[in-house]
Amino acid sequence: MADTRPNNASTLAANRLGPGDYTDPAILAAERAHIFRRHWHFVGLDRDLAEPESWFLTKVAGTEIIIQRVAGDGLRAFVNVCPHRYNALVNAPNGRGRLRCGYHLWSFDDNGLAAQVPLRAGVALEACQTAALSLRRWSVERCGALIFVAEQPERPLAAFLGPLGAELATLSRGLGTEVLRFSQDIAANWKVILQNTVEFDHAFGVHPETFAAMVERPLHLVPHDAVAPHIAYHTRMKPRDGLKPIERRIEDIFARSVIPQAEGYTHATLFPSATIGTTANRIFALIRYQPLAPDRTHAEYRLFISQITGLTAVEQAILDRVVPVDVAFTQRLLEEDRQICESVQRGLSNAPADLAGILMPGESLVGRFQQYWLDAMRAGALT
Numbered sequence: 316m317a318d319t320r321p322n323n324a325s326t327l328a329a330n331r332l333g334p335g336d337y338t339d340p341a342i343l344a345a346e347r348a349h350i351f352r353r354h355w356h357f358v359g360l361d362r363d364l365a366e367p368e369s370w371f372l373t374k375v376a377g378t379e380i381i382i383q384r385v386a387g388d389g390l391r392a393f394v395n396v397c398p399h400r401y402n403a404l405v406n407a408p409n410g411r412g413r414l415r416c417g418y419h420l421w422s423f424d425d426n427g428l429a430a431q432v433p434l435r436a437g438v439a440l441e442a443c444q445t446a447a448l449s450l451r452r453w454s455v456e457r458c459g460a461l462i463f464v465a466e467q468p469e470r471p472l473a474a475f476l477g478p479l480g481a482e483l484a485t486l487s488r489g490l491g492t493e494v495l496r497f498s499q500d501i502a503a504n505w506k507v508i509l510q511n512t513v514e515f516d517h518a519f520g521v522h523p524e525t526f527a528a529m530v531e532r533p534l535h536l537v538p539h540d541a542v543a544p545h546i547a548y549h550t551r552m553k554p555r556d557g558l559k560p561i562e563r564r565i566e567d568i569f570a571r572s573v574i575p576q577a578e579g580y581t582h583a584t585l586f587p588s589a590t591i592g593t594t595a596n597r598i599f600a601l602i603r604y605q606p607l608a609p610d611r612t613h614a615e616y617r618l619f620i621s622q623i624t625g626l627t628a629v630e631q632a633i634l635d636r637v638v639p640v641d642v643a644f645t646q647r648l649l650e651e652d653r654q655i656c657e658s659v660q661r662g663l664s665n666a667p668a669d670l671a672g673i674l675m676p677g678e679s680l681v682g683r684f685q686q687y688w689l690d691a692m693r694a695g696a697l698t
């Protein structure tokens with residue numbers, strides 16, 4: 316019998332990516348070349364490099380990078396390989412002092428040039444101080460207190476971040492105590508994870524008791540335009556009438572935050588590898604994502620509370636009781652998202668190549684993300 320149901324599918328946008336774009340190793344290899352090498356990646360905060368010559372190790376696009384603070388508050392980003400015979404220069408997650416290779420004890424100056432080379436016998440030091448024998452450097456820049464690196468950036472960080480830059484710089488200076496830091500691998504493609512951060516129609520299926528209970532219905536994301544290739548939006552929460560005295564007290568404490576309190580949830584997805592979200596500027600989640608395989612992504616989570624000046628002992632005690640509740644709530648949300656992303660990846664592994672899917676009106680920002688991805692892949696392939 317013929318299907319007589321009205322077919323509205325043609326008025327809706329199909330996904331711009333197919334199942335293979337999330338499962339094919341060749342696509343990931345192309346993404347590394349065309350996207351990850353050319354875009355800036357958030358890697359950490361100024362406070363991670365509080366001491367002169369301190370450094371931390373991170374991984375971007377499959378490559379380990381040492382981020383180091385050098386003289387005069389400068390920053391350097393070096394690939395973690397010794398140019399002599401390929402030893403990994405550092406193995407610890409962080410440290411301090413001049414970079415020195417443990418294999419044959421070469422050490423390197425702020426610019427990555429060999430500074431000390433023992434065991435040279437008759438070889439002149441200058442023979443080891445060539446560009447070919449220097450540490451490989453990546454670009455590294457700050458936006459406020461946020462540190463970004465890129466292997467071959469198409470443009471300076473300020474141009475890359477555009478109008479988001481000023482907002483992120485302000486936000487970064489208002490971060491207070493770090494209340495949670497952890498990392499995990501998610502069994503899903505990095506694009507599945509990022510697309511999940513730019514729509515909330517899933518709130519009712521995935522977060523019925525957490526996020527869905529808080530947001531105003533109908534759900535309405537207000538996008539911050541002109542931030543391509545990034546995505547930023549704001550969404551309102553249900554008004555909280557009839558606050559109990561303790562809740563009012565907590566509101567009063569947060570009202571003294573360095574960053575003024577704001578309504579609702581504000582989010583930025585920094586293409587291609589980070590998200591920054593805050594609820595009412597009280598708690599901030601900074602998350603990095605780096606692909607490990609087509610179906611595996613490493614995620615690093617850092618949660619901060621707003622910086623508040625002049626806290627009394629009683630106010631601090633109140634925060635010490637409330638913040639863990641907020642943190643546990645955020646962890647639950649993140650876990651719900653991890654589970655759905657892994658489930659989507661499982662579905663993708665079963666999907667026939669011609670299954671195009673559909674983007675509903677509430678998923679327009681997903682379409683925008685997919686378009687950025689297509690544009691970046693095409694541009695990368697042309698250069």
Ligand code: FES
Pocket residue numbers: 397398399400401402416417418419420421
């Ligand atoms: S491999 Fe580093 S000094 Fe030899």
Ligand SMILES: [Fe+2]
Pocket residue numbers: 511517518521522652
């Ligand atoms: Fe979610």
